[in-house]
Amino acid sequence: MHTLPTSETQIADTVLAARAERTPLEISGGGTKRRLGRRVQAAATLSTDALRGITLYRPTELVISANSGTPLSEITQTLGEQGQELAFEPIDHRTVYGGEGAEPTIGGVIACNLSGPRRVNAGAARDHLLGVRAVNGRGEVIKNGGRVVKNVTGYDLCKLFAGSFGTLGILTEVTLKVRPKAERAATLVLFGLDEVAGQAAMAEALGSPFDVTGAAYLPATQASTLGVSALADAGTSATVIRLEGFADSVAYRTDALRGSYGPRAATTVLDDADGAAVWAGIRDVRPLAASSGSLWRVSTTPSEGPAVLARLRERSPVDAVLDWGGGLVWLAVEAGDDDGAAAVRDAVRPSGGHATLVRPAGGGPGEGEVFDPPPPVLAMLGDRIKRSFDPDRILNPGRMYAGV
Amino acid sequence: MIELPPPREDVLARRAQIAADLRGLIDKPEAVIDAADEMRAYETDGLTAYRQMPMLVVLPGSTEEVSRVMAYCHDNGIRVVARGAGTSLAGGALPLADSVVIGVSRLSRVLDIDFANRTATVQAGVTNMGITRAVEHEQYFYAPDPSSQIVCTIAGNIAMNSGGAHCLKYGVTTNNLMGVTLVLPDGQVVELGGKHLDAAGYDLLGLITGSEGGLGIVTEATVRILRSAEGARPALISFDSNEAAGACVDAIIGSGIIPVALEFMDKPAIHATEAFAKAGYPLDAEAMLIVEVEGSEAEIAALLDRIVAIAQAHDPRTIRVSQSDAESALIWKGRKAAFGAVGQIMPDYYCMDGTIPTGTLPEVLGRIGALSAAYGFQVANIFHAGDGNLHPLILYDANKPGELARAEEMGAEILKLCVDVGGCLTGEHGVGVEKRDLMPVQFNPTDLDQQRRLKSAFDPQWLLNPAKVFPLTDTPPAWDDPAPLNLPTHGGVDAHASH
Amino acid sequence: MQTNFTLAQLADQAMAESEKILRTCVHCGFCLATCPTYQILGDELDSPRGRIYQIKEMFENDRPAPETVVKHIDRCLSCLSCMTTCPSGVNYMHLVDHARVHIEETHQRALPDRILRELLARLIPNPRLFRLALLGAWLARPIARYLPGRLKGMVAMAPARLPGPSPIDRPQVIPAEGPRRRRVTLLNGCAQQVLDPGINEATVRLLTRHGVEVVVARGNGCCGAVTHHMGKEEPAHRAAKANIAAWSAEMVEHGGEGLDAIIINTSGCGTTVKDYGFMLRGEPEWADRAAKVSAITRDISEFMVELGLNPPVIATGQTVAYHSACSMQHGQQIRTEPKRLLQAVGFQVRYVPEGHLCCGSAGTYNLLQPELATELRDRKVGNIEKLKPDLIATGNIGCMTQIGSGTGIPIVHTAALLDWATGGPKPEALRDLSDPAQSGADPDRSMAA
Structure with a gap:
């Protein structure tokens, strides 16, 4: 059964009915990332796809509200007309899931807390979420936060909803902080560094006073896949660093940063168009999209990115792209029975952080644990939080962890 | 006087035994305070209108000691109120008569500075400014900067999700916190987050930030530190009306510039702070903006040029761009000390903290002015204009009977007004x-x-800070036990995996 | 902050003053940040805000000082760092002074404590007795480790060498070199002239060299701070009056030749003398003269900035860690003057990190609260040594003794350094200091004439 409510009230009624019948619901939006997370155990689907529309936009207050089923593209376009954007640069999963689904919705982006390369500078999706309306598993409409940036009135449920994969409530409306789009974006490329030197160069950039908004490392084989001739022609690894802002300021900072590296690597600066292609490619993991094997996303201590890779290589061949200055490692692993889970998690553990199986070798969704299983006390807390929203486990059961 | 839950007589009856037991859990006997004369200093925080003597005060020296004290209180049904430096302007650290106050002020060590990963890990009693002091020799800083930053602890900042003047660009505490060591109400110690971004699972870090000491006590924190810009410089722009200043704020943001700070002060606030800071604020203006931008000298100059050009279109009274670091420090000194400085003109103030959509500023200030006239209290308005966080200070004299109650009443009116125009009750004080x-x-x-x-x-x-955040009710809401589900037959969901 | 005093209580002038101070405090807590004892102990009771609260309770309830409150007030250094930090303008100095008087009047201390305080109150202000006591202490050094607690510490503080009395400290008039530009009197004090008579000598040389006639007035002596800080009002006021009488006699309105300033070269004394006007406000026959004295009192550094310095006659450029005494930076709010003077004669001056924190000397504090004082000293010395200075300069004998007991880096009075640079003898403490390398001096030398 697939329901497509057109209002918050209808959603609440659907949940109430599902709860009365003890029938779990799978929650979806545009359906572009149904494969992200564990398989949901549900006979019925509830889609927010029909709950569309921007409900408030105040450019001078840097705020936008939209119903959760609003396509991300609609929001991007509306903001773009006023020279604004969502600074957290959410990934579009259609690249790694082969174009599955219609269009990503803003509700889906928030529910999965998706952030791209600018995460290192501007924060994650959760940092931009000012307010929510949602229907919890009790069929109640609840709101939290608001439309202002500074707000500490009551507990911050927005943070919980972001990244809860629809297991706590069905988002019906989200309010987001927006930022002016930069006038200019320059991408400084350092060629030919190995992973360790590349990570160090990224750390230097992020530790510089130049307000770097992206720092990623592409090994030679990956650098050539982005359709940018300057990278493809070089035939070496590319460490890419993005600087954004007013044109004169970007020019100054790019020069200063470039100069600070001295002669250790050949460098170039990409223009806005090439740069945009590079960062969109990194955001959507284009270099590893076509890889066989399983696709993993690792969040770790940035300086440890190369160490995680080194440990993993001892057990399995691996292709990788480093984003977030080394703190976000995308891995294409030649998987064993477990999609490489044991090898990946063992490699991450000493460095701190966690690993998510984004795309199992078989295409997924995975049967095993997709996210790192939490330690017992946190699992207990997670369970209690889930019950406080959704006592009967009606919403997306099992999507994050078994039982949640 | 504010209503507090009735103390548990059975707990109070065991007071001497509890004090003795707690001394057994703490290395330093002096760190359990039970003399009435000494506890008196802990009966209030930055909001002195509310006072309540605690049952006991404990100042643990380690996470382990916090954990032992919490476990003891949990097992014995004793309420706990956490305290940082006691600078809350909302009575967040107000004790209960039957509570043990757990202060984190002795947890004051900086544990790890990691410039390569841009993080600092500190014990929770380290002050906000203490973090910046620990990293500034490498030109780093910790971004959130509440006005009380020289003294407020990171524990308190996390509990209240503190902001500050510079969070327009850098965000508030929750946007700069990477991980914590949290002691749960039953004494269990958990680690949330770390040096990596976006921890797995539910965002517990985000939830406990701003939870006002109601979910656990933070004993250690890992925060993001940032490299300082090459330089920063404020400009002072004054206007003949609040409306003109408000329109100028909109125009600056609308032009695509995000200043690192954008502060608004009205005439009474200008006068009070000038008396302390002698920063040369324009005493004859109705409203004043402090706009700060950062970057290299050339970048600063270019940005300030744009801002000055925008301001010129809004009929400014004066425009003064800071010419030196000393002048910049002086300009900020007045703003940062604003709350205390009003002590120079009136003995007591009641500080509001609502947030409003920035576009509604002129309307809101007009309506506050009307309330001020109706209640007969002078009001000084200080406003984080870039983000809509408004701090009206209602000036009154607590020694005059009835003034406090009327000041509170007027404060409530102001906050309802904030909600009314689309804002919220509290932006950063909690x-x-x-x-x-x-x-x-x-x-x-x-x-x-x-x-x-x-x-x-x-x-x-409900042992942790139970009388805060929520209106008092007789019982916490019912806790539903899960009922069995009708699961589809295919697949292998283990929805009731044991925990 | 709200207070609860009865009209009868407020009829007392001192209480009325204190009530006014308490009303100014808004309990914001900023003072916690810069209070040395709170930094060490982390207990709000040992912070200014906590102490203000305890004092308020004590005064409002009009009761004898309880043991617990005495403990926390005793731990206060009276460094007044809190007053620099306070945005509301709370006069903590007058409040804590009042509390100390109240403690002294209403609280019976344990006998050993009483004896010790009485001893200090009688010995230190009297140079002759103090010299004898130090001699005794010096003799006791070999057996120091067998002595109980605080006594051991006191003996350890006794200097290894005790110079003889200086002729400069006798009543006299020392004429200016060249045309007389100013006429001043010098407080020649008590403990300082015993511990380091060279400071007064250097001060007089510095002044006369710059055209200043210096009067050492008959009858001037201890400023009263030692007893004042113990809450012993009577001897403190007696000392103040003796000085006021001695100096007033030199003023034109009292038939003297006139005084441009009263020069103090121990900042602890300066804070007190500048407060004589307040101290004696309730005594009609003294109030005016006291206020006049306070009005013309200057630290030697303030006065030399006014006067301008001769250019240096020796090779300078040594790195000087300038330690600002609490009584200098907080008590008198003198911050930049000493640094500017030292720079003007060519020294490379560095401020000490955490410079707002007390070194633990604080008058008799290092003798009465040795553990806290030592912890503060070690922290101070650590901060100074980070600068790797050639020498330390400061304007307060208490700090010199305290810091000097914790480091091998020579420590010299600012006036002695200025004297040396402009033509006086090299200070004794610097005899092993070699000439500076030919590095450039500080650019900020605009003070030099």
Whole structure:
């Protein structure tokens, strides 16, 4: 059964009915990332796809509200007309899931807390979420936060909803902080560094006073896949660093940063168009999209990115792209029975952080644990939080962890 | 006087035994304070209108000691109120008569500075400024900068999700916190987050930030530190009307510039702070903006040029661009000390902290002016204009009978006004005990019950700071036991995996 | 902050003053940040805000000082760092002074404590007795380790060498070199002239060299701070009056030749003398003269900035860690003057990190609260040594003794350094200091004439 409510009230009624019948619901939006997370155990689907529309936009207050089923593209376009954007640069999963689904919705982006390369500078999706309306598993409409940036009135449920994969409530409306789009974006490329030197160069950039908004490392084989001739022609690894802002300021900072590296690597600066292609490619993991094997996303201590890779290589061949200055490692692993889970998690553990199986070798969704299983006390807390929203486990059961 | 839950007589009856037991859990006997004369200093925080003597005060020296004290209190049904430096302006650290106050002020060590990963890990009693001091020799800083930053602890900052003047660009505490060591109400110690971004699972770090000491006590924190810009410089722009200043704010933001700070002060606020800071604020202006931008000298000059050009179109009274670091420091000195400085003109102030959509500023200031006239209290308005966080200071004299009650009444009117125009009750000070009873203005019972159930999830007995944030009710909301589900037959969901 | 005093209580002038101070405090807590004892102990009771609260309770309830409150007030250094930090303008100095008087009047201390305080109150202000006591202490050094607690510490503080009395400290008039530009009197004090008579000598040389006639007035002596800080009002006021009488006699309105300033070269004394006007406000026959004295009192550094310095006659450029005494930076709010003077004669001056924190000397504090004082000293010395200075300069004998007991880096009075640079003898403490390398001096030398 697939329901497509057109209002918050209808959603609440659907949940109430599902709860009365003890029938779990799978929650979806545009359906572009149904494969992200564990398989949901549900006979019925509830889609927010029909709950569309921007409900408030105040450019001078840097705020936008939209119903959760609003396509991300609609929001991007509306903001773009006023020279604004969502600074957290959410990934579009259609690249790694082969174009599955219609269009990503803003509700889906928030529910999965998706952030791209600018995460290192501007924060994650959760940092931009000012307010929510949602229907919890009790069929109640609840709101939290608001439309202002500074707000500490009551507990911050927005943070919980972001990244809860629809297991706590069905988002019906989200309010987001927006930022002016930069006038200019320059991408400084350092060629030919190995992973360790590349990570160090990224750390230097992020530790510089130049307000770097992206720092990623592409090994030679990956650098050539982005359709940018300057990278493809070089035939070496590319460490890419993005600087954004007013044109004169970007020019100054790019020069200063470039100069600070001295002669250790050949460098170039990409223009806005090439740069945009590079960062969109990194955001959507284009270099590893076509890889066989399983696709993993690792969040770790940035300086440890190369160490995680080194440990993993001892057990399995691996292709990788480093984003977030080394703190976000995308891995294409030649998987064993477990999609490489044991090898990946063992490699991450000493460095701190966690690993998510984004795309199992078989295409997924995975049967095993997709996210790192939490330690017992946190699992207990997670369970209690889930019950406080959704006592009967009606919403997306099992999507994050078994039982949640 | 604010209503507090009735003390538990059985707990109070065991007071001497509890003090003795706690001394057994703490290395330093002096760190358990039970003499009335000494506890008196802990009866209030930055909001002195509310006072309540605690049952006992404990100042643990380590996470382990906090954990032992919490476990003891949990096992013995004793309420706990956490305290940082006691600078809350919302009565967040107000004790209960039967409570043990756990102060984190002795947890004051910086544990790890990691420039390569841009993080600092500190014990929770380290001050906000203490973090910056620990990293500034490498030109780094910790971004959130509440006005009390020289003294407020990171524990308190996390509890209240503190902001500051510079969070327009850098965000508030929750945007700069990477991980914590958290002691749960039953004494269990958990680590949330770390040096990596976006921890797995539910965002517990985000939830406990701003939870006002109701979900656990933070004993260590890992925060993001940032490299300082090459330079920063403020400009002072004054106007003949609040409307002109408000329109100028809109125009600056609308032009695509995000200043690192954008502060607004009205005439009474200008006068009070000038008396302390002698920063050369324009005493004859109706409103003043402090706009700060950062970058290299050339970048600063270019940005300030743009801002000055925008300001010129809004009929400014004066425009003064800071010419030196000393001048910049002086300009900020007045703003940062603004609350204390009003002590120079009136003995007591009642500080509001609502947030409003920035576009409504002129309307809101007009309506506050009307309230000021109606109640007969002078009001000084200080406003984080870039983000809409408004701090009206209602000036009154607590020694005059009835003034406090009327100041509170007027404060409530102002906060309702903030909610009315689309804002909220509190932007950065927290609900505490002060705004507890106004929560239904912003939230309906369903919203509040959801939040209450979350508290129950962490603290089933409601022992931690129980009289704060939520209006007092007789019992916490009912806790539903899960009922069995009708699961589809295919697949292998183990929805009831044991925990 | 709200207070609860009865009208009868407020009829007392001192109480009325204190009530006014308490009303100014808004309990914001900023003072916690810069209070040395709170930094060490982390207990709000040992912070200004906590102490203000305890004092308020004590005064409002009009009761004898309880043991617990005495403990926390005793731990206060009276460094007044809190007053620099306070945005509301709370006069903590007058409040804590009042509390100390109240403690002294209403609280019976344990006998050993009483004896010790009485001893200090009688010995230190009297140079002759103090010299004898130090001699005794010096003799006791070999057996120091067998002595109980605080006594051991006191003996350890006794200097290894005790110079003889200086002729400069006798009543006299020392004429200016060249045309007389100013006429001043010098407080020649008590403990300082015993511990380091060279400071007064250097001060007089510095002044006369710059055209200043210096009067050492008959009858001037201890400023009263030692007893004042113990809450012993009577001897403190007696000392103040003796000085006021001695100096007033030199003023034109009292038939003297006139005084442009009263020069103090121990900042602890300066804070007190500048407060004589307040101290004696309730005594009609003294109030005016006291206020006049306070009005013309200057630290030697303030006065030399006014006067301008001769250019240096020796090779300078040594790195000087300038330690600002609490009584200098907080008590008198003198911050930049000493640094500017030292720079003007060519020294490379560095401020000490955490410079707002007390070194633990604080008058008799290092003798009465040795553990806290030592912890503060070690922290101070650590901060100074980070600068790797050639020498330390400061304007207060207490700090010199305290810091000097914890480091091998020579420590010299600012006036002695200025004297040396402009033509005086090299200070004794610097005899092993070699000439500076030919590095450039500080650019900020605009003070030099």
